[in-house]
Amino acid sequence: xxxxxxxxxxxxxxxRSRAPRTLSGQIIAWVRANLFPSIPxxxxxxxxxxxxxxxxISLWQWGVANAVWTVSGSDTSACRAAxxxxxxxxxxxxxxxxxxxxTYPFDExxxxxxxxxxxxxxFAVSSRRGFWRKELILFWAAALVAIGLxxxxxxxxxxxxxxxxxxxxxxxxxxxxxxxxxGFPLGILVALGRRSKLPAIRSLCVLYVELIRGVPLIxxxxxxxVMFPLFMPDGVNIDKLLRAQxxxxxxxxAYLAEVVxxxxxxxxxxxxxxxxxxxLSYWQKNALIVLPQAIRHVxxxxxxxxxxxxxxxxxxxxxxxxxxxxxxxxxxxxxxWQSFSVEVYVFVGVIYFVFCFAMSRYSxxxxxxxxxx
Amino acid sequence: MTTSTxxxxxxxxxxxxxxxxxxxxxxxxxxxxxxxxxxxxxxxSNAVHNLSVRRISTGFAFLGREAxxxxxxxxxxxxxxxxxxxxxxxxxxxxxxVAVIGIVLATVIGTLVGIARLSSNWLLSRLAAVYVEVLRxxxxxxxxxxxxxxxxxxxxxxxxxxxxxxxxxSNRGLIIPSVPLHEANWWxxxxxxxGLLVLYLIRRRLIGQQMLDGKVRPAWPYALGLVGVLPVxxxxxxxxxxxxxxxxxxxxxxxxxxxxxxxxxxLLIALVTYTSAFIAEIVxxxxxxxxxxxxxxxxxLGLxxGFVLQHIVLPQALRVIxxxxxxxxxxxxxxxxxxxxxxYQDIVSIANTTLNQxxxxxxxxxxxxxxxxxxSLGISFFMNWYNARIALVER
Numbered sequence: 001x002x003x004x005x006x007x008x009x010x011x012x013x014x015x016r017s018r019a020p021r022t023l024s025g026q027i028i029a030w031v032r033a034n035l036f037p038s039i040p041x042x043x044x045x046x047x048x049x050x051x052x053x054x055x056x057i058s059l060w061q062w063g064v065a066n067a068v069w070t071v072s073g074s075d076t077s078a079c080r081a082a083x084x085x086x087x088x089x090x091x092x093x094x095x096x097x098x099x100x101x102x103t104y105p106f107d108e109x110x111x112x113x114x115x116x117x118x119x120x121x122x123f124a125v126s127s128r129r130g131f132w133r134k135e136l137i138l139f140w141a142a143a144l145v146a147i148g149l150x151x152x153x154x155x156x157x158x159x160x161x162x163x164x165x166x167x168x169x170x171x172x173x174x175x176x177x178x179x180x181x182x183g184f185p186l187g188i189l190v191a192l193g194r195r196s197k198l199p200a201i202r203s204l205c206v207l208y209v210e211l212i213r214g215v216p217l218i219x220x221x222x223x224x225x226v227m228f229p230l231f232m233p234d235g236v237n238i239d240k241l242l243r244a245q246x247x248x249x250x251x252x253x254a255y256l257a258e259v260v261x262x263x264x265x266x267x268x269x270x271x272x273x274x275x276x277x278x279x280l281s282y283w284q285k286n287a288l289i290v291l292p293q294a295i296r297h298v299x300x301x302x303x304x305x306x307x308x309x310x311x312x313x314x315x316x317x318x319x320x321x322x323x324x325x326x327x328x329x330x331x332x333x334x335x336x337w338q339s340f341s342v343e344v345y346v347f348v349g350v351i352y353f354v355f356c357f358a359m360s361r362y363s364x365x366x367x368x369x370x371x372x373x
Numbered sequence: 374m375t376t377s378t379x380x381x382x383x384x385x386x387x388x389x390x391x392x393x394x395x396x397x398x399x400x401x402x403x404x405x406x407x408x409x410x411x412x413x414x415x416x417x418s419n420a421v422h423n424l425s426v427r428r429i430s431t432g433f434a435f436l437g438r439e440a441x442x443x444x445x446x447x448x449x450x451x452x453x454x455x456x457x458x459x460x461x462x463x464x465x466x467x468x469x470x471v472a473v474i475g476i477v478l479a480t481v482i483g484t485l486v487g488i489a490r491l492s493s494n495w496l497l498s499r500l501a502a503v504y505v506e507v508l509r510x511x512x513x514x515x516x517x518x519x520x521x522x523x524x525x526x527x528x529x530x531x532x533x534x535x536x537x538x539x540x541x542x543s544n545r546g547l548i549i550p551s552v553p554l555h556e557a558n559w560w561x562x563x564x565x566x567x568g569l570l571v572l573y574l575i576r577r578r579l580i581g582q583q584m585l586d587g588k589v590r591p592a593w594p595y596a597l598g599l600v601g602v603l604p605v606x607x608x609x610x611x612x613x614x615x616x617x618x619x620x621x622x623x624x625x626x627x628x629x630x631x632x633x634x635x636x637x638x639x640l641l642i643a644l645v646t647y648t649s650a651f652i653a654e655i656v657x658x659x660x661x662x663x664x665x666x667x668x669x670x671x672x673x674l675g676l677x678x679g680f681v682l683q684h685i686v687l688p689q690a691l692r693v694i695x696x697x698x699x700x701x702x703x704x705x706x707x708x709x710x711x712x713x714x715x716x717y718q719d720i721v722s723i724a725n726t727t728l729n730q731x732x733x734x735x736x737x738x739x740x741x742x743x744x745x746x747x748x749s750l751g752i753s754f755f756m757n758w759y760n761a762r763i764a765l766v767e768r
Contacts, residue, residue: 034495041494048496084526200402204409214749215742216710218721222741226734230423231416311512318714325515341522349511349519356510 063087076336088340092347095331099348102167102322108159112170115147119173127362140181147174163241167322169351171241175248175313175323180306183252190253191260192286205257212254217315220247225319244316252309259301263294300370303363307356314352324348420735429732436461442726444718446634457727464723465744471637471719472706472748475644479705480698482645483652490657501653508650513708517643521715524635530626539619541627547638548620551631557613564607568599575599636717640709648705652698659694660686691763699756703749710745720744 036042066086068079070093079088101109122143125131131139151170154160166174193205212220224247225240232238267290275285295302314325322330328348332341424431440460441453447463448470489501508516525544528534533543541548552558572595579590608615620630633641663686671681712719721741728737 034493037493044494045496048500052496052500198398198402200406204405211742211746214746216707216721216745218710218713219738219741219745222721222725222728222734223738226728227738230420230734232423233419234422234426307509314512314514315711317514318711325512325518329518339526342519342526345515345519345522349515352512352515353507353510357506360506360510 061086076340079340083339087343088337089343091332091337091340091343095334095337095344096347098168098331099324099327099344100168101170102327103165104167104170105159105161105165108153108161111150111153111158111161112166112168115150115170116173118143118147118150119170119177122177144178144181163239166241168327169324171316171322172310172313172324175245175316176306176310178245179248179252179309179313180256182249184256186249186253187256188260188291190257191264194257194261195264209254209257212251213258217251217312218318220251221315221319223247240319241321244319244321248309248313251312252305255305255309256302259298259305260294262301263296263298264290266297267293300363300367303359303366307359307363310355310359311352324351427732431733431736433736435727435731435733435736440727440730442723442730444723446637446718457731460723460727461720461740464718464720467712467717468706468709468719468721468744468748471640471644471709471712471717475641475648475705475709476702478641478645479648479652479701483649484656486649486653487656487660490653491660505650505653508646509654513643513647514711514714516647517639517711517714520642521635521639524639527635530622533622539630541620541622544635545627545632546635547633548627548630549633550617550619551629552615553618555613557608557611558615560611561604561608561613565600565604568603572596572599634717636712636715639715640712640717643711644705644708647708648701651701651704655694655697655701656690659690662693663689688763692760695756695760695763699753699760702752702756706748706752707745710741 035045062085066082068082068086068088068090071078071090076088076090079090082088097106097109101112104112122140125139126136147170149155150158151166151174152161152163190205190208193201194209196202196205221244224243228238228243228246271289271293272285275289280288313323316323317326317329320326325348328344329341332338332344436458437456439454440457442460443453444451444460444463446467448466449463451459451463486501486504489497490505492498492501524546527542527544530541530543530545533541533545533548535541539550554562572592575595576592579592582588583590618629620627620632622628667689668681668686671685672678676685709719710721713722713725716722724737724741728734731737
């Protein structure tokens, strides 16, 4: 027996969805909804805040408050005194030239620095959709030639610098960029070969891809550094960096082939049939009709493969090529600075992270653009 | 309309010209295969020549010779007097040890982080996102060296940290209490595994019968018997003791317990954290791929939260999750070869030492490649089997 008077005037709980008017009200509502929505969640938030606060305080004490920023010369007694309590950032200004450029002649280090700048400009230009046309290939060729000239020198009054003196960031970027620049066309060819109707070509491509992807990159690098000289005729002595570069190209080719193959599978059959119907040849059909669509499909996974590849270049440390990670590891062999490797690893970690994070953000934005259509 | 077999297209007479697609196809295949064979033959003849000039012996006979290399961290009996074959076996066990444990831990942590990333708690999901971004943005080798340096910076055994009673963390590695396993213990474990296997078969049968007549048949009596009573009985009959052995500091080192060497521990941490960041992203996208309507509908039916997750959301998410997860497992296994950078003696590290000692580069690298190809194929087969099992069964 309910009377009408008991029916609530406002049966819908509008109050909860009504937005608070003031800014502080909005903040409180946000905090309540996102940090303290229920009792278990609130307990978790408080626990995390406690742990996070403690971690931040000790990180601050280690990294800033107790850190040693400069020392005079190689006198690291101040750093030693603070060891375990504070970071020794003084190792960075002392060693950063070696970490970034390795044993490249000190007075000529503007050349690798300029090469790094060209690399970054190259990546920036290539990431803009407006520049995705044929001329970009020419730009890449020009940039890679310019980088080669800068690094080797020998003309325009620049002294010649042999490859075994290159080191640091330029070597990492060279391995990654040249690996991609040559591995990408290779990957496209192999992906096409894997979808070919010709059984012999198809099985060769499958064999190549599965063999490379089935073994660790290190074994390929060992192959390049130890086995490769055995397979060359007498008197042919290929530089270690070039051998590693070849291994990277083969490695990148196999992984990129799989990504491109995914894109090829996503192109509707009608496209192939239409291209056949207007009488295009195999290469015309693929270059003009199929590949442009296929690659557009797989740009985000391609960028992810680039990121993985960029990180993988650090493995050359194991065969003793002076990339960014190897120079970092070598910089702290110096007895005076031996116990401050964490600081150096943090420094190169930041460099790697900036590159990877930029690429990952870029991939994310491409995906978002595609989702919008 | 009756189903008639489609008529084969009329065969045209072969024309000996590249305009004929069949001739062109044959021609290009012969050209490509010919080039491939020529390159391999050229490389091979160079190798044979170089090996004979440098007086490097070929073949796998060296596997039977005395290895003479010390291996610090081994689960099977080994001394430097053993053969190279034995050393490779130790390396293989070490690789499997880090890969299998790494895969299990990475899956657990990755799943937790992936779920945390979707949490309604803003702080938790942000923390998970930072974890994923930072670990994915750094080369694994850098992370490995970093962890290893941290391990070396730990206090010496005498001042070891003791976070929990019986667990020590020092520059000797992580020392944890252990249960010494004798023959009787192994019989008990075997009984437990056999019991689980039989229980699984019985449960499948019970569900099959339930599908036929709709009657619920409880499985718990079997579970109690096979997993509870049977192992206890075996343990009692075989006279197994399950005393926990706590490590103790004696002099400068620990006695008892089991030790995770710093190299192993650093490698395990690096592999697990790095891979778990990727797995977290896979799990997140897998769960997000399940339409919201599925869990809403299940909740509308009045099903409990745990039931919804277990029987509605997860089975559908797994279909999206399994294929990329397979490649992460393969990556972890392949990345375990980075052990060589910190001196953990896995198969690659042992092969590298062998290569330096004997000069037989081709054989050593071929062994590494064969082992990893086998492991890769094994994981692929298992995951494909699992994937086929959970795949969507359509009418």
